[in-house]
Amino acid sequence: MIALDKNRAKTERYVADYEKIEGEIAAHEPIWLHQIRKEAISRFQELGFPTIKEEEWRHTNVTPIVKREFTLAGAAAIDSLPDTIHHVTFPDSDFTQLVFVNGFFSPRLSHLNSLQDGIRVESLAQAIACDANALEPYLSRLGSYEEHPFAALNTALFRDGAYVHIKKGVVARTPIHLLFISTSPKQAVVSYPRTLVVAGAESQATIIESYAGVEGEVYFTNAVTEIAVGENAVIEHYKLQRESAQAFHIANMLFYLDRSSNFASHSISLGGSLVRNNVNAALNDEGIECTLNGLVMAAGKQHIDNHTYIDHARPHCASHELYKNIVDDHATGVFKGKILVRRDSQKTDAKQTNMTLLLSDEASIDSMPQLEIYADDVKCTHGATTGRLDENALFYLRTRGIGKPAAKNLLTYAFANEIINRIRIDAVREQLEQILRERLPFEQND
Amino acid sequence: MLEIRNLHVNVDGKEILRGIDLTIRAGETHAIMGPNGSGKSTLAQVLAGHEAYEITEGVILYEGQNLAELEPEERACAGMFLAFQYPVEIPGVSNTYFLKTALNAIRKARGEEPLDAVDFLALVKEKMKLVHLDEKLLHRPVNEGFSGGEKKRNEIFHMAVLDPKLAILDETDSGLDVDALRIVAEGVNALRDETRAVMVITHYQRLLNYLVPDFVHILAKGRIVKSGGRELALEVEENGYVGLEEPTEVLQPVGY
Secondary structure (H helix, E strand, C coil): CHHHHHHHHHHHHHHHHHHHHHHHHHHHCCHHHHHHHHHHHHHHHHHCCCCCCCHHHCCCCCHHHHHCCCEECCCCCCCCCCHHHHHHHCCCCCCEEEEEECCEECHHHCECCCCCCCEEEEEHHHHHHHHHHHHCCCCCCCCCCCCCHHHHHHHHHCCCEEEEEECCCCECCCCEEEEEEECCCCCCEEECCEEEEEECCCCEEEEEEEEEECCCCCCEEEEEEEEEECCCCEEEEEEEEECCCCCEEEEEEEEEECCCCEEEEEEEECCCCEEEEEEEEEECCCCCEEEEEEEEEECCCCEEEEEEEEEECCCCCEEEEEEEEEECCCCEEEEEEEEEECCCCCCCEEEEEEEEEECCCCCEEEEEEEEEECCCCCEEEEEEEEECCCHHHHHHHHHCCCCHHHHHHHHHHHHHHHHHCCCCCHHHHHHHHHHHHHHCCCCCCC | CEEEEEEEEEECCEEEEEEEEEEECCCCEEEEECCCCCCHHHHHHHHHCCCCEEEEEEEEEECCEEHHHCCHHHHHHCCEEEECCCCCCEEEEEHHHHHHHHHHHHHHHCCCCCCCHHHHHHHHHHHHHHCCCCCHHHHCEECCCCCHHHHHHHHHHHHHHHCCCEEEEECCCCCCCHHHHHHHHHHHHHHCCCCCEEEEEECCCHHHHCCCCCEEEEEECCEEEEEECHHHHHHHHHHCCCCCCCHHHHCCCCCC
16 A cells, blocks of 8 residues: 555656646637546546556556656757657658657658648647647547546646548558657656547558657657547558667557458557557447557567557457567566457457567566457457577578577567568568667678 | 597487497498488487587597587588478578578688679579479578478578588488489489588488489498498398397387
8 A cells, every 4th residue: 555655646746747737728728628638637646656456557567657757848849850760760751750859749850741632640739729629529539548547647748749630531642650759868758649540431541650769868758649440441550669778658559440440550669668558449340350460579678568458349340469579688578468359249350369589588478368258159369479489490590501699580580570571561661670680680791 | 521430429318329430521422321210310410510419429520620619500601511301490581581691601601702682593593493493482481381392302402502512411302202302312413523422311212213322321229230332222122121230239129
């Protein structure tokens, strides 16, 4: 109880942050949003920071975040991206790119040149100021901040973020890249990136979220992403997390899928010292296909936790989930994959696979599949494997002249490649291949 | 090129090889034959440097170097090649990618520049023809989903690309139909010249019709019990291994 009370006490800083900005909220935002924020901050106060006594947080201890005093990030005017994170921008692509610095839209660093008719991509703050009515049915309505203290905190405190709206029947020609960078050279800041994507019926688009920071800097990113996928729409979502190795990153992703839609989300976690992703996909009507892929590469003392939850609420839907973890050194990984098949959700086809490669004796993984099935005519499978590099394969490679470290790297690369190969956007796949090859050198000319 | 003197090898504390003596000179092809459990594959694995095999006595010299002091990859870079009895599947690594990495590692060890993509592809196309390897197998993960025959031909393909001085073939003929057998033999014959040597480990005489050895050695219970020319293989084909094992050992139960 003492620990719990302590964590409660720590919420006060954040409540104070809210009080600081509430005047501005009241002055500029519609009443409904102000109301949501009030509810969110009071819900956060009730919930407090989670402790490892709570089932959902049993394997992830957020004390390092709770203990630290983060300063609420303000709009930071920077003229150019720091060199160290320039490589995350897909410079040779024609992507529409919005850049956010500490959660605030930076028009100077963004380019919206290729926007088509029927597609809106803009600052969330601006959308709230100009067209709040369009947002009202979606913003914070999709997922519950009731259960997740970090989502509640984001809902109360976000100042800006991305708003993407694709009209019915519109096919986006180029991917939309939302790049959230953090910079906190003087003091550790907390930012609250917020993304809302509304994809109309029969629309088609690719959304890429990147999170990156300056190596060596300590900061806390607490993000929420909501994506509403309309009937028959086809949406691909990528989340590329490359925070600094000292950063804290917590993200809640809420996908709300409508009839016969096809949705795929690829989550790549490479950075951060303490990372937690909550991925919630709600399959709310019939005929939906939902794919969740994930890749984690944790080394040093990193802790990377993925919690996924797929809610099969209606019949005739399919979900495919493949998460792979590569854990090295003293790092720890967590995967919890829950699949709920409700009573009326007959003919559900759900497949979940979680595979982990442990590269050192000290590395560890907690992998927990959790299937709750209340329908009786369904196909649901799950599998989890944890292992080390195959000694036979290693020997085979070495007998062909490949040195031991390179052979290990090549096999590790191959393990990751199953996820990378599923990435359909060439520029994204190539960028990740490049990163992997740098982390896992195995070619002689590297 | 290869000199094995009084080689004793343990696996999991059990003695599998019990005093092998064998000398292979450049230009020669030696066939090692023997019944199951005689130690043939152990010999191949020891030569390639598998860690599970412990040399308890004796020495292996390859071009004058003590092989025990070389890591498996150093042996490969020094020109040794083992075609596996059971080639390993490596999901996620394409056959060409793997081969290019291997070849350039070996070239680097020889002090040569790495081959670029164009030159590598030209080399691969040439060697592929040698073993009639389907081009689609180049782009698939190494050995994954290959048929048994394709795996064996892929081994010979790797050998042809890596261009070793000493090739050791561990039952590369097992499970092959006669056409595949001929292709494998042709692949090996193409490599043979006076500067190289081949050690063929086989259970059956059949391969030796196409890949004619200079010497045949019969291995039984961890020792070479008889050596001879080509005709020894035919003798085995005729009579089996009966009478070729040491009399005192014949009465031991199988699997002892």
